[in-house]
Amino acid sequence: MGEPTLSLLGSSDFNPDKYVRELSLNFVGGLELARLRKKVHSLSEETSNNLKKNVYENYMQFIDTAKEISHLESEMYQLNHLLTEQKSLLNSLYNTSILGDDSLVVIEADFSKDDSEEKKEEIRKQKLLALKEKISGSSHLMDAPNRKVLYESYLTELDSIENTPLKSVYGVLLSDGILIANANFDDQESISLQFEIYYDLGSVAVVNVRDLGNVKQAFKLLAFPDSRIFQCKSSTVKKEWLDKLDQAKKERLSQEQNKKDVTLIDKSPSRSSSIDVPYINPFEEIDEEVSIHPEWFLEIPDELDVCVAQRHFEEALALLDKAKEYTVGYILTQNQDDHIFSDISRKVEQRKSTLIDVLMKELEVNHDKSLQGGLRAARRAVRLLNQLDRSMQSCELFLKLCSSMLKIQCKRVKREGSTSTYVRHLSSVVFTNMCHMTEEFLRAFPDSPSCASAYVVWASHELNLFTSHFIKQAFVPQTSLSTLTECIILVRGQCERLCKYGIDLCYQLDGSLRSPLTKALRDAKDKLIDSIKLRAQEDKWIPMNLKSKSALARLMQEYLDVGLLLNDYVTGDYWLQLTTNTVSFTKLFLKFLDDCLKLQTADLLHIIDETMYFVYDCLKLQTADLLHIIDETMYFVYEAQIKHVEHSLKNEKQLEQRQFMIKNADFLLNHLLNAVQKKYKDVNNFESPGLVKLKTENTAVLKGITATARNITKYSSTEYL
Amino acid sequence: MAQCGGVRVHQNQFIMSKKPTVQPALHKVIMVGSGGVGKSALTLQFMYDEFVEDYEPTKADSYRKKILLDGEDVQIDILDTAGQEDYAAIRDHYFRSGEGFLCIFSITEDESFQATQEFREQILRVKNDENIPFLLVGNKCDLEDKRKVSFQEASERARQWGVPYVETSAKTREHVDKVFFDLMREIRARKMEENKANNGRGKDRKKKSIKSFLFCYKH
Ligand SMILES: Nc1nc2c(ncn2[C@@H]2O[C@H](COP(=O)(O)OP(=O)(O)OP(=O)(O)O)[C@@H](O)[C@H]2O)c(=O)[nH]1
Numbered sequence: 050m051g052e053p054t055l056s057l058l059g060s061s062d063f064n065p066d067k068y069v070r071e072l073s074l075n076f077v078g079g080l081e082l083a084r085l086r087k088k089v090h091s092l093s094e095e096t097s098n099n100l101k102k103n104v105y106e107n108y109m110q111f112i113d114t115a116k117e118i119s120h121l122e123s124e125m126y127q128l129n130h131l132l133t134e135q136k137s138l139l140n141s142l143y144n145t146s147i148l149g150d151d152s153l154v155v156i157e158a159d160f161s162k163d164d165s166e167e168k169k170e171e172i173r174k175q176k177l178l179a180l181k182e183k184i185s186g187s188s189h190l191m192d193a194p195n196r197k198v199l200y201e202s203y204l205t206e207l208d209s210i211e212n213t214p215l216k217s218v219y220g221v222l223l224s225d226g227i228l229i230a231n232a233n234f235d236d237q238e239s240i241s242l243q244f245e246i247y248y249d250l251g252s253v254a255v256v257n258v259r260d261l262g263n264v265k266q267a268f269k270l271l272a273f274p275d276s277r278i279f280q281c282k283s284s285t286v287k288k289e290w291l292d293k294l295d296q297a298k299k300e301r302l303s304q305e306q307n308k309k310d311v312t313l314i315d316k317s318p319s320r321s322s323s324i325d326v327p328y329i330n331p332f333e334e335i336d337e338e339v340s341i342h343p344e345w346f347l348e349i350p351d352e353l354d355v356c357v358a359q360r361h362f363e364e365a366l367a368l369l370d371k372a373k374e375y376t377v378g379y380i381l382t383q384n385q386d387d388h389i390f391s392d393i394s395r396k397v398e399q400r401k402s403t404l405i406d407v408l409m410k411e412l413e414v415n416h417d418k419s420l421q422g423g424l425r426a427a428r429r430a431v432r433l434l435n436q437l438d439r440s441m442q443s444c445e446l447f448l449k450l451c452s453s454m455l456k457i458q459c460k461r462v463k464r465e466g467s468t469s470t471y472v473r474h475l476s477s478v479v480f481t482n483m484c485h486m487t488e489e490f491l492r493a494f495p496d497s498p499s500c501a502s503a504y505v506v507w508a509s510h511e512l513n514l515f516t517s518h519f520i521k522q523a524f525v526p527q528t529s530l531s532t533l534t535e536c537i538i539l540v541r542g543q544c545e546r547l548c549k550y551g552i553d554l555c556y557q558l559d560g561s562l563r564s565p566l567t568k569a570l571r572d573a574k575d576k577l578i579d580s581i582k583l584r585a586q587e588d589k590w591i592p593m594n595l596k597s598k599s600a601l602a603r604l605m606q607e608y609l610d611v612g613l614l615l616n617d618y619v620t621g622d623y624w625l626q627l628t629t630n631t632v633s634f635t636k637l638f639l640k641f642l643d644d645c646l647k648l649q650t651a652d653l654l655h656i657i658d659e660t661m662y663f664v665y666d667c668l669k670l671q672t673a674d675l676l677h678i679i680d681e682t683m684y685f686v687y688e689a690q691i692k693h694v695e696h697s698l699k700n701e702k703q704l705e706q707r708q709f710m711i712k713n714a715d716f717l718l719n720h721l722l723n724a725v726q727k728k729y730k731d732v733n734n735f736e737s738p739g740l741v742k743l744k745t746e747n748t749a750v751l752k753g754i755t756a757t758a759r760n761i762t763k764y765s766s767t768e769y770l
Numbered sequence: 771m772a773q774c775g776g777v778r779v780h781q782n783q784f785i786m787s788k789k790p791t792v793q794p795a796l797h798k799v800i801m802v803g804s805g806g807v808g809k810s811a812l813t814l815q816f817m818y819d820e821f822v823e824d825y826e827p828t829k830a831d832s833y834r835k836k837i838l839l840d841g842e843d844v845q846i847d848i849l850d851t852a853g854q855e856d857y858a859a860i861r862d863h864y865f866r867s868g869e870g871f872l873c874i875f876s877i878t879e880d881e882s883f884q885a886t887q888e889f890r891e892q893i894l895r896v897k898n899d900e901n902i903p904f905l906l907v908g909n910k911c912d913l914e915d916k917r918k919v920s921f922q923e924a925s926e927r928a929r930q931w932g933v934p935y936v937e938t939s940a941k942t943r944e945h946v947d948k949v950f951f952d953l954m955r956e957i958r959a960r961k962m963e964e965n966k967a968n969n970g971r972g973k974d975r976k977k978k979s980i981k982s983f984l985f986c987y988k989h
């Protein structure tokens with residue numbers, strides 16, 4: 050049993066109890082044991098250091114991966130967007146060639162035909178279910194697989210001889226029959242419906258009651274032995290009933306005709322005669338075709354024209370739906386060629402594209418048109434276009450509209466006052482609008498992945514426009530680092546507002562700001578170094594005279610606030626054993642440090658937000674780029690000041706004066722540097738490596754040794770981190 | 771809620787209108803015949819004294835009118851059917867509700883005359899009654915120059931069936947009232963006959979209606 054080593058302690062069969070027991074046997078005496086303890090302790094420290102390093106390295110990778118993923122995500126969105134665009138392009142090409150061909154009009158190939166079929170089936174089931182619940186005793190009727198609810202309404206049944214009201218009923222037209230339920234007025238509030246009878250469509254004849262004395266809006270059902278008269282509440286209800294009944298009957302008829310064509314001919318007397326006898330009916334052609342389709346269907350193109358002209362878009366849509374329903378039903382059951390049908394279908398399709406065009410015009414950005422109504426004004430057109438399965442186009446137009454609105458809003462923000470005031474206004478306008486637009490967008494296009502990706506692409510584009518404008522306005526030499534910092538923090542805060550809608554563009558913002566920010570930091574560094582050099586030329590190396598006790602006290606307090614105790618440097622009533630230069634540098638550098646740390650926290654806060662669960666310690670790695678630049682900048686600035694001291698020291702022979710210089714150097718390299726490192730550590734949890742390096746490089750100065758005696762290693766960015 | 775309110779108004783109507791009124795006798799007439807022969811034109815001429823030039827195919831329309839028939843207040847209920855009813859089974863339903871039939875063809879169109887044979891057969895089958903009040907009507911007699919069906923030919927067929935034959939013009943109103951009134955008289959006569967028979971041999975009558983009922987259901 051020997052000394053503790055890493056391999057021993059780390060081996061898999063290591064037993065601590067046994068090991069300690071053996072140790073106490075082999076190593077006797079307090080001194081021995083203390084030495085061993087120290088050794089174990091150092092091993093443990095080494096291990097934990099290694100562990101930390103590993104963790105850091107892996108987290109770095111982890112964070113890199115996370116970054117990659119968010120980039121990938123945005124790329125996937127873009128890809129999705131591109132694909133959808135391609136698809137709609139192909140789709141429109143496909144449609145064009147078919148129309149040009151002049152063959153049968155193909156019913157619109159929507160993007161999600163299966164979807165809508167499924168939805169229809171879903172709606173069908175729901176309607177039946179609702180009826181089942183509404184009408185007691187009707188459940189046996191509601192499970193048929195193809196049964197559809199075509200129409201339903203309250204009706205008043207009339208006495209078939211006296212025409213007087215008998216009772217209130219609820220009529221339901223199903224695809225294959227009519228259901229009548231008695232309406233009972235139990236109490237003031239509710240009506241209960243009780244199933245009465247179901248007539249199969251084939252066993253009931255419908256009569257339009259044109260004239261029944263004072264009785265208006267009635268129709269008759271003849272279902273032997275019953276003959277019943279029902280009164281509707283309005284002429285439109287009656288019209289619906291008759292139209293829908295007719296339609297249902299026709300569908301049923303054509304279905305059965307398909308099934309047994311031959312038998313039906315035998316059954317119909319007028320038909321069988323028409324086979325034997327030469328037929329010269331002048332009405333024949335009209336008769337045949339007109340009677341096949343309901344009147345409303347034939348009139349639909351004209352009606353659509355009127356609706357569109359009067360801007361009754363909803364009605365037009367309802368008509369289109371009606372026509373489509375009829376068309377689908379007709380095509381399903383009919384395989385013969387019917388030129389009236391195809392003519393009407395083609396006209397309806399034309400009207401539909403006219404409607405779409407008109408609606409798209411509504412959404413188009415027009416410079417004469419005021420955008421007063423804002424996005425609300427666009428809601429109607431967007432909704433209707435969505436209903437027409439044109440959501441991709443409406444989405445595109447909607448986003449274009451957003452862009453132009455955003456542009457106009459931004460133009461209204463005057464470039465006046467300070468840069469930060471301007472940026473505050475502008476970013477508030479941009480992001481407030483984007484938030485509104487997002488809300489409006491989510492309202493208009495809920496659960497549409499293709500539209501969502503178009504939106505993300507749009508938002509990212511708008512952000513780019515904004516950032517490039519922001520960079521142009523704010524990142525100019527005149528802007529101080531403090532102002533810049535303030536602006537960046539403002540913009541970041543605004544950008545985070547979008548996060549609550551699930552759109553996090555902060556990483557994009559950070560990315561676009563990184564390089565101008567780096568440049569700005571380097572510029573600031575150059576400026577600082579220049580001013581340090583300038584002051585160095587004028588440095589007389591004399592203690593600072595503050596001229597009054599109160600001035601001295603004020604200065605001391607000021608420095609105490611930033612963690613610097615100047616008591617040791619005070620002589621007399623108002624003398625400070627530091628040069629004006631040293632004091633100005635102190636102020637300058639602390640301000641600079643402040644800005645840098647703020648920039649860093651702005652960046653960091655976001656990441657903390659994003660990845661709550663990460664060890665805070667590791668987070669600084671994420672901002673490595675920025676941190677690196679900050680560190681580098683601090684190093685160079687600080688070094689410039691130290692160099693000045695060193696240079697002065699080199700040329701100074703007088704001992705007293707040299708001591709004064711060393712005292713200043715001591716202040717800079719110890720007092721100030723410590724305070725700086727403390728601040729830095731408060732934010733980053735570790736000391737600035739650049740400044741640590743600076744200190745070690747320059748400790749010689751404190752002993753009066755100057756550059757000629759030493760080799761100054763140049764600061765290199767690869768040396769730390 | 772609004773719907774409930776609306777319905778309740780109707781309910782009140784019931785109460786108000788539930789006063790005992792003795793309605794005049796109601797005679798149910800059905801217009802049958804091929805498409806475009808003038809069934810609707812005749813009906814509208816009879817109802818409103820007007821001639822409609824446009825052709826608008828009918829589905830199934832009903833009209834009712836109070837008239838004075840030989841000094842008696844009666845009501846006529848006219849069911850104007852479609853010349854083209856594709857659904858033979860449904861035509862049965864219409865026919866069942868009729869008490870008398872005006873079987874119309876156009877004298878300008880032989881085809882429509884031929885079709886009357888089929889209509890006659892179907893009506894007899896549905897009503898199961900050889901003596902159902904029935905008039906054969908040759909319409910559009912104002913178009914003499916376009917006549918395709920001779921008067922003799924048509925009246926021969928009517929004679930075979932044992933029904934009157936009348937030529938009408940919905941345009942000139944010639945014989946329009948006559949066909950409706952003649953038919954109503956027949957219906958009235960039939961009803962009186964039946965009442966008598968019913969009072970005498972009630973059981974027999976009942977049996978017959980059940981038989982016809984069963985017959986209809988077979989189709
Ligand atoms: N000259 C002339 N034309 C008539 C006469 N009766 C009807 N017509 C015309 O014939 C056409 C068809 O008349 P309708 O009464 O609609 O025919 P219908 O028998 O009701 O036809 P369906 O409803 O399809 O069964 C219309 O244009 C009428 O104006 C008539 O007596 N003389």
Ligand SMILES: [Mg+2]
Pocket residue numbers: 809810811826827828850851852853
């Ligand atoms: Mg008609």
